[in-house]
Amino acid sequence: xxxxxxxxxxxxxxxxxxxxxxxxxxxxxxxxxxxxxxxxxxxxxxxxxxxxxxxxxxxxxxxxxxxxxxxxxxxxxxxxxxxxxxxxxxxxxxxxxxxxxxxxxxxxxxxxxxxxxxxxxxxxxxxxxxxxxxxxxxxxxxxxxxxxxxxxxxxxxxxxxxxxxxxxxxxxxxxxxxxxxxxxxxxxxxxxxxxxxxxxxxxxxxxxxxxxxxxxxxxxxxxxxxxxxxxxxxxxxxxxxxxxxxxxxxxxxxxxxxxxxxxxxxxx
Numbered sequence: 001x002x003x004x005x006x007x008x009x010x011x012x013x014x015x016x017x018x019x020x021x022x023x024x025x026x027x028x029x030x031x032x033x034x035x036x037x038x039x040x041x042x043x044x045x046x047x048x049x050x051x052x053x054x055x056x057x058x059x060x061x062x063x064x065x066x067x068x069x070x071x072x073x074x075x076x077x078x079x080x081x082x083x084x085x086x087x088x089x090x091x092x093x094x095x096x097x098x099x100x101x102x103x104x105x106x107x108x109x110x111x112x113x114x115x116x117x118x119x120x121x122x123x124x125x126x127x128x129x130x131x132x133x134x135x136x137x138x139x140x141x142x143x144x145x146x147x148x149x150x151x152x153x154x155x156x157x158x159x160x161x162x163x164x165x166x167x168x169x170x171x172x173x174x175x176x177x178x179x180x181x182x183x184x185x186x187x188x189x190x191x192x193x194x195x196x197x198x199x200x201x202x203x204x205x206x207x208x209x210x211x212x213x214x215x216x217x218x219x220x221x222x223x224x225x226x227x228x229x230x231x232x233x234x235x236x237x238x239x240x241x242x243x244x245x246x247x248x249x250x251x252x253x254x255x256x257x258x259x260x261x262x263x264x265x266x267x268x
Contacts, residue, residue, distance in 0.1 A: 024144030
């Protein structure tokens with residue numbers, strides 16, 4: 001049986017393509033839908049991974065072969081374990097609104113009768129839509145391992161050099177900063193995230209140095225924020241890295257209150 005699926009994703013072609021090769025984000029973005037991926041073989045255009053499905057007491061496993069046909073076609077074959085025999089053929093193409101995702105799901109052992117396809121298709125579509133909703137909720141992850149074949153591994157964003165010089169710049173009204181636990185601001189072309197805890201405000205660089213994940217969308221727990229893409233964790237008060245795939249601390253920016261507004265110090 002064949003089931004067709006199409007969706008326009010409002011992100012550039014290269015970003016959407018990269019997400020199909022970002023196994024690192026699966027456990028953080030799709031823990032209850034896809035589970036996690038574990039790389040088995042990486043032979044360039046052909047990659048094999050184990051998919052460990054979510055489960056409370058017993059987790060099913062699939063072995064999947066992913067084949068890339070540049071520039072934008074990908075085939076997934078379930079070669080062992082759960083869903084053995086299923087194939088998914090994906091074609092990505094540029095679209096005026098972003099990227100068109102055109103997928104065909106091949107379900108073995110089922111006759112391609114129209115009435116049966118109409119009965120099964122809604123369930124398949126709900127599962128696929130749920131995964132895209134989870135991805136779009138965090139701005140679509142990209143640049144995780146193993147990466148698009150032939151592409152260079154992402155370089156972690158270095159911390160900008162700064163001396164003791166700099167300037168204080170108006171950030172926002174204090175009340176507006178306290179209206180949200182996390183808010184993003186662009187000040188002098190610098191993207192800042194401000195976290196609000198009671199009487200305290202903390203300002204950090206807004207993107208994770210690892211691959212650019214939006215920290216404002218990350219989970220906050222016990223004074224730390226976890227990147228929603230790949231799980232890097234940082235102390236909010238200082239920007240200090242605590243765990244995860246990241247090699248440097250976040251930049252933390254001093255704040256001060258001035259007549260109901262909050263100013264931020266941007267190093268020179």
